[in-house]
Amino acid sequence: MMKGALFLVTVALLALASSLASASDPSPLQDFCVTINNSNSAVFVNGKFCKDPTFVTANDFFFSGLNIPANTENKVGFNVTLVNVDKIPGLNTLGISLARLDFAPYGLDPPHTHPRANEILVVVEGTLYVGFVTSNPNKLFTKVLNKGDVFVFPVGLIHFQFNIGQTNAVAFAGLSSQNPGVITIANAVFGSNPPINPDVLVKAFQLDKNVVDYLQKQF
Template sequence: MKSLSCIAVLSLLALTLPLAIASDPSPLQDFCVGVNTPASGVFVNGKFCKDPRIVNADDFFSSVLNRPGNVNNAVGSNVTTVNVNNLGGLNTLGISLVRIDYAPNGQNPPHTHPRATEILVVQQGTLLVGFVSSNQDGNRLFAKTLNVGDVFVFPEGLIHFQFNLGRTPAVAIAALSSQNAGVITIANTVFGSNPAIDPNVLARAFQMDANVIRDLQNRF
């Protein structure tokens, strides 16, 4: 009889556990404005919660996306981010936003977001965008030319890029499914790590001469 009871309990757990871990739990409060100091002693998603009695509308407001970013750099683009680090009201809400400015022929080079899916809409100009599937799906390229108002989705964790095909500046707005999506720019990470990866390792990986790898590391 005792063994039957144990089996019943285990069966019940087997049925309910997948449901319990199917998604993140819902917040148990209306908001948790993130601050860097222990204002109330409650630590949620990497931030302390601001005392809700002193929260105001400015904790949920930002105007940084109104201003074009400086695209005078090697890749000809600039990403302006609104996430939990500069808008505390996003804490626990699982979303963030970016503005991407592109010079003519500028690009947002191949990169990944380890913690978020991205959905992008073109505000100005014409962009070539795409992502590459993982090894298990054959590293397939999914690319599309986008015009004003067009939308494209980049799945979480996959390498993706945008390139301005036009002769005039371009602008896009993108939303990400994380309050702090993170970004890994492939070239900077591989060739600009600190300390540097052994050139012989990269030479073997990329099937290139080690001197070429050293030159690339010097550039980054």
């Protein structure tokens, strides 16, 4: 009896491990499912309604504009142009998206995570200092990337990119989700709506309450 129970537990754990290892956007069960804002559509896949395939055109799989630099005149000197399922309807169910990252000199893509995607980044202009931090223990992996260099950021881990050059930098990133999401750590912690109770942040970051109040006002 004990052996039978142990076998069932082992099978259950193996099944769970297998499902976690393959966790990503669901695989498509058809050639494509181009999104449409029409609740009368008969098919609903990955949170989107699908257009009748007979009305699908090449434009449903097309986006133009990644050659245009984004405005980096902001506090961090960084901006991103994300091409996800909301920009290309044909991405629905395909499990991928793309982003252009523009950096002013010494611009920063602040520490953040993508809860639903791995990221692979290639530098096409400039020099970036990049890195990610593992879950406990919090080990930092960093690298300086030059033009043509590639770096990978595992799903869910906090990571960043910093332009250490005196000129603009540009990178492109592929993400393993049609809608990867982003949680920018500073914004989430100090700029949530409604705000996190300052006493929580004082204790978590071991800061003076006046510092916490100041930081919350910045966001």
